[in-house]
Amino acid sequence: MNKRKSLTFVLLLVLVLSTILAACGSKKEEGGKGSGGDAKEKTLVYGRGADSVKLDPSAVTDGESLGVTKNIMETLINFGEGSTELVPGLAEKWETSKDGLTYTFELQKGVKFHDGSDFNAEAVVKNFDRWMNGNAESNPYFQSMFGGFKGEKNAVIKEVKADGDDQVVMTLNHAQAPFLKNLAMTPFAIASPTAFEKDAKGFEKNPVGTGPFKFVEWKRNDAITLEKNKDYWQKGLPKVDKLIFRSIPDNSARLNALTSGDIDIADGINPSDAASIEGNADLQLFKRPSLNVGYLGLTVTRKPFDDKKVRQAVNHAIDKKAIVEAFFEGQAEVAKNAMPPVIQGFNDEITDYEYDPEKAKKLLKESNYDGKEIELWAMPVPRPYMPDGQKIAEAIQKNLEDIGMKSKIVNYEWGTYLEKASKGEADAFLLGWTGDNGDADNFLYTLLDEDNIGSNNYTYFKNDKTHKILKQAQIEVDEDKRAALYKEAQEILHEEAPWVPLAYSTPLLAGNKNIKGFNPHPTGSDRFDTVEVE
Incomplete structure (x- = not known):
C-alpha cells in the first residue's frame, strides 16, 4: 500500500471511529444528563x-412512591403552588351544602386517561368504590383520612354517585372539617378504572392516570x-x-x-x-x-414502652439540641410537639422535656423497666425530616446507654422497615412525617389516634381522651375552636409521651x-x- 492510500485509509478509519464514539456518547447523555442527547428531547x-415501594398511591404512605405518582395521576382538587390553598384539579369547581354533608363536583370535560379511556363521573365513582371497599392494609390513607371503610361506624363517606357524565355528588355520614383538603392529597388521585379492573395487583407496577x-x-x-x-x-x-x-x-x-x-x-x-x-x-x-416532624416512636404495646414512665424517661434522656446541631446544621429546630409550628393549633405553651439524664434515671427506677436490651430501628434512607437515620440512631443509642438502657441498632430495607413498623414489631423506631394537607388532623389524628393503628399509627398508642377530642375537632367548623381542641390534645400526648419529637426541618x-x-x-x-x- 502506497503512502497516499495508507494516509487515506487512516483518515477514513479515524472518521468512522469518531462517528461511533460520538453516537455512543449521545446515547449515554440522552439516558442520563438532562442537558444532553437529542436537542429536540428534553x-x-x-x-x-x-x-x-408501589406506584398505586392509594396503597402506600411513603413519600418516594407518592412523589412519582403525583406526576402520573391527578386529584379532583389541587393544592396551590407552594401552599396548601385549594385550587381546581380534575374538578373545575365544587359546592358544599350548608350542613356540610353533601359535596357536588363539576368535572373537567374532554380529559382522557393515558390508556385512551374517558375521565368522567363514572370513573370517579369507581375509584371511590375501590377505596371504600378496601381495608387498612390495601388503602392505609383512606382509613386515616376518612375514618374507615364502607359500612364501618366511623366512616366519613356514605356514598359517591354520578349525576350525568360531568358531575359527582358525595354524601357524608357526618361532617368533616378537612374533607376537601383530604381529597386534594396524592393518595386520592383518580386512576384509570380500565387499568385497575383489568389487573388490580399489576396496577401498582404499571399505573395509569390523566x-x-x-x-x-x-x-x-x-x-x-x-x-x-x-x-x-x-x-x-x-x-x-x-x-x-x-x-x-x-x-x-x-x-x-x-x-x-x-x-x-x-x-x-x-x-x-x-x-x-x-x-x-x-x-x-x-x-x-417546612411542614414536617422527625421523631423517635416508642411502641406502647411492647415492653418496656408499655410503661409511661419509661417513655418519659427516654424523652428526658435524649439530647435533642445536640442532635439538631450535629445533623441538621441550622436547617431545623428542636421539636416538642407531634406537629410543626406552622400548623394552626400548635400548642406553644407546652414546656418540652428538658435533657436531664439524672431525671431519666430516676424515672426508670420508678418504672417497671427490667434492664433488658431494646431494639432501636434506624431508618435506612435519608428523608426530609431526617438526613441520616443511622448516625442519629447512634447518638440516641449513646444517650440511652448513659441512663442505663442498652439498645441494639436494627436495620431493614426501606419497604420492609415501613411494613414491619406498621405492624408494631419495633421497640423504638426512627421515622417522621411530612404533612399532606396543612391541617392538624393530618398529624395528630393520622399518626396518633386509635382509628389508625395498623395504618399510620405505628406506636399503637390509644387514649380515650385524645380520641374524643380529635373526633370532635374533625366535625368542628369554627377554626378557633378546632385549634383549641388540638392544643388540648397535644397536652395529653406530651404527658403520655408515645414519641420523642426530634426536629422540624427545612429540607x-x-x-x-x-x-x-x-x-x-x-x-x-x-x-x-x-x-x-x-
Whole structure:
C-alpha cells in the first residue's frame, strides 16, 4: 500500500471511529444528563434517596412512591403552588351544602386517561368504590383520612354517585372539617378504572392516570422513567419530554451525580453541603417550606414502652439540641410537639422535656423497666425530616446507654422497615412525617389516634381522651375552636409521651443552574409539569 492510500485509509478509519464514539456518547447523555442527547428531547433527571415501594398511591404512605405518582395521576382538587390553598384539579369547581354533608363536583370535560379511556363521573365513582371497599392494609390513607371503610361506624363517606357524565355528588355520614383538603392529597388521585379492573395487583407496577406524564419503565432500586403525555388536557404542559426518578441512597453520591451532570435535581442534600452549593455558580439551592416532624416512636404495646414512665424517661434522656446541631446544621429546630409550628393549633405553651439524664434515671427506677436490651430501628434512607437515620440512631443509642438502657441498632430495607413498623414489631423506631394537607388532623389524628393503628399509627398508642377530642375537632367548623381542641390534645400526648419529637426541618434540594420553574412543595410531593431544562 502506497503512502497516499495508507494516509487515506487512516483518515477514513479515524472518521468512522469518531462517528461511533460520538453516537455512543449521545446515547449515554440522552439516558442520563438532562442537558444532553437529542436537542429536540428534553429530559429531567431527579435524584432521590430511595426507590418507591408501589406506584398505586392509594396503597402506600411513603413519600418516594407518592412523589412519582403525583406526576402520573391527578386529584379532583389541587393544592396551590407552594401552599396548601385549594385550587381546581380534575374538578373545575365544587359546592358544599350548608350542613356540610353533601359535596357536588363539576368535572373537567374532554380529559382522557393515558390508556385512551374517558375521565368522567363514572370513573370517579369507581375509584371511590375501590377505596371504600378496601381495608387498612390495601388503602392505609383512606382509613386515616376518612375514618374507615364502607359500612364501618366511623366512616366519613356514605356514598359517591354520578349525576350525568360531568358531575359527582358525595354524601357524608357526618361532617368533616378537612374533607376537601383530604381529597386534594396524592393518595386520592383518580386512576384509570380500565387499568385497575383489568389487573388490580399489576396496577401498582404499571399505573395509569390523566397526569402530565405517562409511566414507561421501572428498574427496581435504579430508576423510574416517565414520558410526556402529549394529549395532556392542560395545554403547553409538561415542559420536558421525559422525567426520570433515579435512586441514589447516599447523600454525598447524589450530590456528586448532580455536580457531574448525571442528574438535574438532587433531593436530600446534607445541611453541611448548603454553603458549597450556594458558592457554586453551576448549581442552585432550593429550600422546601417546612411542614414536617422527625421523631423517635416508642411502641406502647411492647415492653418496656408499655410503661409511661419509661417513655418519659427516654424523652428526658435524649439530647435533642445536640442532635439538631450535629445533623441538621441550622436547617431545623428542636421539636416538642407531634406537629410543626406552622400548623394552626400548635400548642406553644407546652414546656418540652428538658435533657436531664439524672431525671431519666430516676424515672426508670420508678418504672417497671427490667434492664433488658431494646431494639432501636434506624431508618435506612435519608428523608426530609431526617438526613441520616443511622448516625442519629447512634447518638440516641449513646444517650440511652448513659441512663442505663442498652439498645441494639436494627436495620431493614426501606419497604420492609415501613411494613414491619406498621405492624408494631419495633421497640423504638426512627421515622417522621411530612404533612399532606396543612391541617392538624393530618398529624395528630393520622399518626396518633386509635382509628389508625395498623395504618399510620405505628406506636399503637390509644387514649380515650385524645380520641374524643380529635373526633370532635374533625366535625368542628369554627377554626378557633378546632385549634383549641388540638392544643388540648397535644397536652395529653406530651404527658403520655408515645414519641420523642426530634426536629422540624427545612429540607434542602439542589439543582443545576439550567433548571427553571422548580418550586418545592411543602407537602414533599412535587409536580414537574412546569419545570424546564434550558
